[in-house]
Amino acid sequence: MVVTGLGVVSPNGLGTQGHWSASRVGKSAIGPLTRFDATPYPAKLAGEISGFAAEEHLPSRLMPQTDQVTRLSLVAADWALADAGVNPAELPAFDMGVITASSAGGFEFSQNELKSLWSKGGEYVSAYQSFAWFYAVNTGQISIRNGMKGPSGVVVTDQAGGLDAVAQARRQIRKGTSLVVAGAVDALLCSWGWVGLGTSGRLSTEEEPSRAYLPFDDRAAGHVPGEGGALLILESADSAHARGAEVYGEIAGYAATFDGREPGLRKAVELALADAGLAASDVDVVFADGAAEPELDRIEAEALVEVFGERGVPVTAPKTMTGRLYAGGAALDLATAFLAMEEGLIPPTVHTEPAERYGLDLVVSQPRAADVRTALVLARGHGGFNSAMVVRS
The missing domain is CATH 3.40.47.10 (Thiolase/Chalcone synthase)
Structure with missing residues (x-):
C-alpha cells in the first residue's frame, strides 16, 4: 500500500509545504492561548492554527453544521486529494473509503449548543448538534462531500488514533478497495475541551513556550496541547501505478x-x-x-x-x-x-x-x-x- 497524497493542517504551517518549510528549520508555533481566556486555568499555552478561514475553502451551507475540527478535516481531505491528482467524481463511489480517527469529535460545537440550552432553552439548540459532536462526523462529512461510499469508519484510540486509522485503511485496501482517505485531525481548544484535557494531569503549566514541552529532558513536566493533523491518500501500488501517480512511499509495517x-x-x-x-x-x-x-x-x-x-x-x-x-x-x-x-x-x-x-x-x-x-x-x-x-x- 502506498501514499499518493498528503493534506496537512498544522499549527506551524497550513498545507504540506507550509508545514514542512517550518518543521525543517525548527519553527515552533507554541504560544499563549488566544481562542478563549485561559487566565483561570493552570495551563495557558497551546499550538493553535492561525490564518485558517474555513469560508475561503468550503461552501457557506457547511458553516452552520460543522465544528472547527470538521472544517479542518474537509480542507485537509481536499488538499490531499488534489496532491494525489485524484478527482473523486471520476472514480466509482464504492471503490473509495474514508477512515479517520478522533479523540473528541466536535467539542466546541457542543459547548456552544450547551450554552444555548442552559441560557435560552432547548428550542435554541441547533438540529446539527445531533451529529456535529460525533466521533465519526469527519468521516461522514468527507465521504458526503466527495461521494465516497466504500468501506469507511472511525477509530477512537486517543493519541494512537492517527496510526490506527491508516492501518485500518491498509486492511481495506488489501481487501480490494482502490483508494482510502485516512488519518486524523483533532481540535479541542475551547474552554470545555481545555477542562477535559486538564483532567489527565499531563498538561504543562509552564508559561514560557521554550520551556513548556520538553520530551526526554530532565526538565520535562507535561505536554502542550495543539490542534490539527493530516489526512493521507492511500492506494494499492497497482492502482497508483496504473494512473501514473507520484508516490511518497509505502506503509510497510504496523502493530x-x-x-x-x-x-x-x-x-x-x-x-x-x-x-x-x-x-x-x-x-x-x-x-x-x-x-x-x-x-x-x-x-x-x-x-x-x-x-x-x-x-x-x-x-x-x-x-x-x-x-x-x-x-x-x-x-x-x-x-x-x-x-x-x-x-x-x-x-x-x-x-x-x-x-x-x-x-x-x-x-x-x-x-x-x-x-x-x-x-x-x-x-x-x-x-x-x-x-x-x-x-x-
Missing part, C-alpha cells in the same frame, strides 16, 4: 498493543518491524511519541534502546513545534516522515536538552541531513494504547 507498562511499546515496535520484514538496523529514524512525562519518557526510551541499542538510531519529536495534536498528532508525524524521506532531512526536536540517562540519539536544535529511506513512527494513547508504523520510500 498495536494495549499495555501502558514497559513491554507494551517495545512489543509493538518489534511486531511492526516483523510485519515489514525489516531488521532494526534498517530503520533510519524514529519519530517518537515524546510524552514529556518522566515515567512515560523512560518507558519509551528503554523500548528504543532495547530494540536499536544505545544511541543506535536517530530519534526526533517534531511535535515539540506544534504541541500534541491528540489523534491528529500521529497522522501529522506520518506525513512529516514522508517529507523527511523526500528531502533527506530529519526535523529537530526543539528546545529540548536530552538527558544522558535516556541513551537516545535525539536530533535537537537543528535539522540533520540523512539518507532517510525507512522511518518508524510511534504513538501512544491514554490508558495503554501503543501503535507503531514502519514507512519506507
Whole structure:
C-alpha cells in the first residue's frame, strides 16, 4: 500500500509545504492561548492554527453544521486529494473509503449548543448538534462531500488514533478497495475541551513556550496541547501505478498493543518491524511519541534502546513545534516522515536538552541531513494504547 497524497493542517504551517518549510528549520508555533481566556486555568499555552478561514475553502451551507475540527478535516481531505491528482467524481463511489480517527469529535460545537440550552432553552439548540459532536462526523462529512461510499469508519484510540486509522485503511485496501482517505485531525481548544484535557494531569503549566514541552529532558513536566493533523491518500501500488501517480512511499509495517507498562511499546515496535520484514538496523529514524512525562519518557526510551541499542538510531519529536495534536498528532508525524524521506532531512526536536540517562540519539536544535529511506513512527494513547508504523520510500 502506498501514499499518493498528503493534506496537512498544522499549527506551524497550513498545507504540506507550509508545514514542512517550518518543521525543517525548527519553527515552533507554541504560544499563549488566544481562542478563549485561559487566565483561570493552570495551563495557558497551546499550538493553535492561525490564518485558517474555513469560508475561503468550503461552501457557506457547511458553516452552520460543522465544528472547527470538521472544517479542518474537509480542507485537509481536499488538499490531499488534489496532491494525489485524484478527482473523486471520476472514480466509482464504492471503490473509495474514508477512515479517520478522533479523540473528541466536535467539542466546541457542543459547548456552544450547551450554552444555548442552559441560557435560552432547548428550542435554541441547533438540529446539527445531533451529529456535529460525533466521533465519526469527519468521516461522514468527507465521504458526503466527495461521494465516497466504500468501506469507511472511525477509530477512537486517543493519541494512537492517527496510526490506527491508516492501518485500518491498509486492511481495506488489501481487501480490494482502490483508494482510502485516512488519518486524523483533532481540535479541542475551547474552554470545555481545555477542562477535559486538564483532567489527565499531563498538561504543562509552564508559561514560557521554550520551556513548556520538553520530551526526554530532565526538565520535562507535561505536554502542550495543539490542534490539527493530516489526512493521507492511500492506494494499492497497482492502482497508483496504473494512473501514473507520484508516490511518497509505502506503509510497510504496523502493530498495536494495549499495555501502558514497559513491554507494551517495545512489543509493538518489534511486531511492526516483523510485519515489514525489516531488521532494526534498517530503520533510519524514529519519530517518537515524546510524552514529556518522566515515567512515560523512560518507558519509551528503554523500548528504543532495547530494540536499536544505545544511541543506535536517530530519534526526533517534531511535535515539540506544534504541541500534541491528540489523534491528529500521529497522522501529522506520518506525513512529516514522508517529507523527511523526500528531502533527506530529519526535523529537530526543539528546545529540548536530552538527558544522558535516556541513551537516545535525539536530533535537537537543528535539522540533520540523512539518507532517510525507512522511518518508524510511534504513538501512544491514554490508558495503554501503543501503535507503531514502519514507512519506507
